[in-house]
Amino acid sequence: MSFWAYMLRCSDGTYYVGHTDDLDARFGAHQSGLVPGYTQSRRPVTLEWSQEFADRDEAFCAERQIKGWSRAKKEALVRGDWDGVHLLSMRTPVLRDAASTSSAAPQDERTNAAPSAHSKGPVIVLVRPQLGQNIGKAARAMLNFGLTELRLVAPRDGWPNPDAGPAASGADAVLAAARVFASTADAIADCTLVYASTVRRRDLMLPVVEPAAMAQGLAASAGPTAILFGPERSGLETEDVALANAIVTVPINPSFGSLNLAQAVILLAYEWSRHSHLAMPTARDTEAPASHAELEGLIGQLDDALQAVDYFHPPERALVTRHNLRTILTKPGWSNREIQALRGVIRALKDGPRG
Secondary structure (H helix, E strand, C coil): CCEEEEEECCCCCEEEEEECHHHHHHHHHEEEEECCCCHHHHCCCEEEEEEEECHHHHHHHHHHHHHHHHHHHHHHHCCCHHHHHHHCCCCCCCCCCCCCCCCCCCCHHCCCCCCCCCCCCEEEECCCCHHHHHHHHHHHHHHHHHCEEEEECCCCCCCCCCCHHHHCCHHHHHHHCCEEEHHHHHCCCCCCEEEEEECCCCCCCCCEEEEEHHHHHHHHCCCCCEEECCCCCCCHHHHCCCCCEEEEEECCCCCCCCCCHHHHHHHHHHHHHHCCCCCCCCCCCCCCEHHHHHHHHHHHHHHHHHHHHHCCCCCHHHHHHHHHHHHHCCCCEEHHHHHHHHHHHHHHHHHCCCC
């Protein structure tokens, strides 16, 4: 089943962006006023742009991305002016035009941060990539894990490619900064450590490592690093792999070892991110731990509340019961916020309904 992201131009000159699984029917519904909300009072509408996607999530992501674009950027997309889209991606945007009532509100393009000149992550090199959509999806995978430098070796359909932007789902800055090279050797000329993502090549005497070892090598390298990915259909050629310092291969089902380009990029980007600044503690870990005094205060408050309702019965079991409760309460490793929350619960139960 196919899905589409689409953009309509309304009678007042504004744009509406949406997604659907039946483009003709959806456009007809907008045109006839059957879709409530923004377009209903701005008819007639014209279909200015659409793109087909393999699943609803991809179409929805494209919708969300384009909704946050300025008028100039949307019009550049309609014209197929990808150079213009790239240029406008680097400017501070102004949000215009309404969002679909059935999906997310427009996104602020300022979240699409430009690549940092000081990024220490590996360069992602796509060797002879074939489809613009796959380049866009790879860029999205990169930015998910903080990688921003994309290099393309002889892309089949040229560059810029208008299909890459919607598929990138907001990773415009990565696409805008992408550099094109005539050969793999040129693309990695400044790198001191290069991994080739491919299955093991018995015709080459190169070390073969798993992603975790690759990530450690990247993190330890003092110079620029890169990961090579081959064309969608055939993978890296022998001459490309031979330029690398090592092969990185993902443990995979031998009877179904087909990964698409974006999947391969996201697997290795994720592994690298575990050794990067993105490996942040969870919100729970950042909370101040409860002190011993705070924990004792909770235990004492609970004990008082239980005594007030004659919980410790029979009396000869009171000491054992208190020990059990203490053991339960000292196990979790509470934060001070959690201790205060529990004390509030006990206080509410003791005091009864308000008012």
